[in-house]
Amino acid sequence: MKLQSYVGGRWVEGSGEGRAFIDPTTGAELGRVDATGVDGAAALAFARETGGPALAALSFAERGALLKAVADVLVANRDAYGEIARKNSGNTVRDAAIDIDGGIGTLKFYARLAQSLGDAKTIVEPGQDTLARGGNFAARHIWTTRPGAAMQINAFNFPSWGLWEKVATAIVAGVPCVAKPASATAWLSYQMVADVIAAKVLPEGALSIVCGVGKDLVGALTAFDSLAFTGSAATGEMLRSDPAVLAAAPRVNIEADSINATILGPDAAPGTAVFDLAVREVVNALSVKAGQLCTNIRRVLVPAEHAGAFADAVSAKVSSFAVGDPADESVRVGPLVDLEQRDIALKGIEALKQEADVVCGGGIPDGVVGADAKAGAFLAPTLLSCADPAGAKAVHEIEVFGPCATVMPYRSVEDAVALAARGGGSLALSVFSSDGAVAKAATVGVAPFHGRVMVVDDEVGRDHTGHPIVMPMCVHGGPGRAGGGEELGSLRGLRMHMQRTAVQGSPTLLSALADDAAEAAL
């Protein structure tokens, strides 16, 4: 099997050998990804010239209906996607659901949101400023669709969610998309787009996909296009620094992995509900999707007197988890995406070991269920403990992209906030505390360094959505090392694809513009 690309309104096959994608449980090749000869400039031009006007002609509500139709196609084919996710991503049933249903849910959320904007094609912000004394000259701010295409380069760990969360906001805004999935797991993205294209639910040119490394995918971007990237900080910097990107200056949004933290409040002593809730969350961090989430907990900041008890509680659970073939129902932890990622993770653990002790795991598991421990990309759930986090460096800077986290003791809440900030900017942080003053101080303290903060207290209990889970109503992104980007967040996600313009004129003109627009702040 060789994955094709859908560009210029037709499926094309690369002319090269391409890159293999594998079943990480066995190491066996499943197929090849190749976009040799696929012309990125032509793909972008077709999106801009054919997809753009078609989407621009639709109202927000009509674009919402498109997303609903896409979601319906995906729901109808859902079983096949679970199979692909198991085979190509090593996902358990639960892992696959996060990616697949997360994508479908995000599409449905934006479908409803767009439909709530009604018949409009523009957005006007609330409020009008009078600019002249007589009151006959005033200003409002409106948002209109940017006349370009959205190039969307996704990460391997979310071939469904990553694809659709980016497509959703662009389509609502009226901007056509050219998606480029990561080669290692492009199969699922490919199959989903193939089903959507076959169902003919989108206008021609609204959605293209390049499976593999095409030509001029970023080289042909213009100032009115956008480039969204999710992946490593290093690749993000490379894209930002691409001479073509610098010369054209498209809007660029980068979501990079980050060294996210969770903080147990001083009140989160063993025996309290928040202690147990924190244990449960860190256990999830060391098992769900084999730890391969950009938002995952990597650093666990625990009051010094409870650090040992916390590490023991987590270790007791994850040590008993079966690692192995995700097709086996007893398996809690599947393989990493491929052997290269496993080897990078192993190297990362070695680096962390210079500053931290292994509590459990620490390498390839001794035995795995239904597979060969070394032929597959397996990594044991790994908990480390770093006694001197203030003096350490690697634990704040190296992300082991697998089921791996490090426990760190702290002395005061200020101390914990300062340690969290050592990540240099992260996507998500969680706080487990029922002390309102602590929760508030920690939240405000870490907020400048984070795109999202989740606070779990007794009132929330188990009813939270999870530290790593990106909810479409909340912004996703983070400052500094996390890339400085911002996606989703209900209508906030439309900013990337629209232009804000101050309109100055008579109250009559401003009313006429507002009559045609949906009123909202982005």
Next chain:
Amino acid sequence: MKLQSYVGGRWVEGSGEGRAFIDPTTGAELGRVDATGVDGAAALAFARETGGPALAALSFAERGALLKAVADVLVANRDAYGEIARKNSGNTVRDAAIDIDGGIGTLKFYARLAQSLGDAKTIVEPGQDTLARGGNFAARHIWTTRPGAAMQINAFNFPSWGLWEKVATAIVAGVPCVAKPASATAWLSYQMVADVIAAKVLPEGALSIVCGVGKDLVGALTAFDSLAFTGSAATGEMLRSDPAVLAAAPRVNIEADSINATILGPDAAPGTAVFDLAVREVVNALSVKAGQLCTNIRRVLVPAEHAGAFADAVSAKVSSFAVGDPADESVRVGPLVDLEQRDIALKGIEALKQEADVVCGGGIPDGVVGADAKAGAFLAPTLLSCADPAGAKAVHEIEVFGPCATVMPYRSVEDAVALAARGGGSLALSVFSSDGAVAKAATVGVAPFHGRVMVVDDEVGRDHTGHPIVMPMCVHGGPGRAGGGEELGSLRGLRMHMQRTAVQGSPTLLSALADDAAEAAL
């Protein structure tokens, strides 16, 4: 006179020869600007470590009081500034007022705005999203101050306004500033900052200024700092592409000059009020500040049948304007900022002449009032006429940064919108029409390519604030060639200096956070 720099809480003098700044009316040297040896890294560190915490400790209202105090210092010294503007910028009294009073007015506007936010230090967005069924887990978005410094590199044409409009939003947000004025007109920025520092109205480290080319001014920026630049598109691209900027990835905001347009509606026939209003505005474009405004009208799109009459009406006025020494009350058009700028403008006019005919002006004026026409940086108000704007290129791409604009005939409103878009993204466009449908269609059509659109109709009449004038309640910036930035716009200008964070937690926690915050959308 050699301008010093205020960094690290003290005035320091550069150790080099520096660059001369002149009186553009005579060409005589007024003094020198030099920052040789001034350590940008140390200046930024001092701002971050001393100014940052001092500002962060203040509420929005207290920061507003700081700006009010700065404005009061400037008002008290206003006469001296007018003198400097005349001598070093060649400003007439009216020209100087736009820059000086524009800066003071913007400070006062943000002082009031900050005071309206009260005792808070954070901002919470309106609206709360429920994330779990029981209603005990929800989300709000808060804005907190970024823990960095703001490096602000300004253009030569607004040494006062450009300085203070950037400082105002940063200080309100709680972020310390390091300002770098353009060398050609740094004197006014220097004198204003010197007065403010002497008055001791700001916390130490809140405002630094580097007069000249310091060391590592952008090289020492970190991810949590920001870099704001106003100036040429070419320099903007150079700054964005600086390896240190790319590696550190501070927030970057660029406002570049642009080839702004004005559109006369099909109804704007000779004899109508909107025709006369458009003539008046283009006459201003060819005289005020000798045309040196980034937002100035460069392309005048006129219904083909009225293009000749319009050009004649403008030409009749500006041809009679006295050009010369701004100290002479009869003078309407002062010199450009220096001889280098004049020579660049002359070259630009030559390029435009390949595609357009000279209606009036076109070079160095034959006679000037109270000065030597060639020793000073004089340029005659120049109107060109381009018969085939659709086939032309230079008129849409070359900005002659002086009193120069080009009239272009158009056939339909769609045609006019398409021609306006040929600027590749601009700061400001104006529409002169009392036909509501035309005004609306033109506004929505050009909006994706513009940061601001001003519509003048019979209802507005003369009560508008002017095509080039940036009002602090309206966003300032533009997509594409204009740099893709956004400044000002009331609280919108705070985005650059704050971090938006989604906070997920119990309604109790979210209420507690909101209680301490000001509620607003940025």
